[in-house]
Amino acid sequence: MDIKALFDITYGLYVVSTRYGEIINGQIANTVFQVTAEPINVAVSINKQNYTHELIEKSGRFGVSILAQDTPMELIGLFGFNCGRNVNKFAKVKYKNAAGGTPVLTEYCIDYLECDLRQKFDVGTHTIFVGELLDADVLKKDKPLTYAYYHEVKKGTAPKTAPTYRGINAEISEVKEEQQTASKYRCPICGYIYDPEVGDVNHNIMPGTRFEDLPSDWCCPICTAAKSLFIKV
């Protein structure tokens, strides 16, 4: 059995969000899919440990922001590798409230959906929430960000709570398979790889900068982990 077969299942990348009274929160999810056409029902699979899971159970409503291909890694890091119990994620992005009050992104978001929770199914570590479409809109014509693009082009990884988490060994072996012309370093928190050939131009680190030469206060551009935690791969 070769479980790498699972890696060719196609997914998008989304921010799944909710509002419970004054509390708003969201997280990255890749398992969003329409399950019926009449009425229109949309399903999402969310890890039970996640704060968004707790809030959707309380609110009975969820939103889906369909991310654009040009979504910066910082936004994915903000929503995917931080916990809403500690960080007000929506304070750092542009958003609006959909018809039912659920926050949805208005930047790096090509469409949004808002659903009223109709059913929830326990599948072990995760719950599949199924909701009927309440509101939806197209914000711009652009390509959606796919999970394949995120992995292959953006070199992103999945957190341990993702349904498609590949295990640290699988992720590291993938990196080792790549041709290495200089030492790359991996963030042990979120899996981000610092590649000296690429640098970190959003933080004024030019391509060609060795990891060892990064300033000591440089931190992971995705999850803000300290430079000292990084592991050579």
Add this chain to the structure above:
Amino acid sequence: MDIKALFDITYGLYVVSTRYGEIINGQIANTVFQVTAEPINVAVSINKQNYTHELIEKSGRFGVSILAQDTPMELIGLFGFNCGRNVNKFAKVKYKNAAGGTPVLTEYCIDYLECDLRQKFDVGTHTIFVGELLDADVLKKDKPLTYAYYHEVKKGTAPKTAPTYRGINAEISEVKEEQQTASKYRCPICGYIYDPEVGDVNHNIMPGTRFEDLPSDWCCPICTAAKSLFIKV
């Protein structure tokens, strides 16, 4: 509310199959997704009207063949627009039995999965089947066929039983939005569009052949509907 927002959800295209004693059958599905990592569980959403639905309920096992981007429309038509009650679909393709006996494609298939049914969830017109991974293999390195590629490049459509069925009006309006330099004709059964600029080279119809000039015994290359049923779009 603009339900075109749903069209940017990302999916792949798969043949979901099963074996019940001597009976083997499969169908096209786009809603296949991993829902948990420990243990590995995979979910598929299948219309209750479909023969594959009846057989999975009886067999308690299902397979997923992840289709390659170069999968011919004929194969999609065979599995997507025919009913296994009338046609032995696997008689027309290359396949093998996975470890648990489920038939999986060995051509135009980049990976396969085989799952033991663990749970099933009623979502109205469809059932979400959740199965634990029993067997999986990678057959070749190639790009998976995505639903977006099928729609945009191959000009494919969804049958009425698909969870993502867009309605005949939505599909036709999409076609009307395209620049038309010659009369195209649409198959009312499966949605295939005969485009005179493209012809039907697999059946010796050269590009440039007007629909009106096709032989009277020409039929839909996807679902074999008669020429006389086609509608000008």
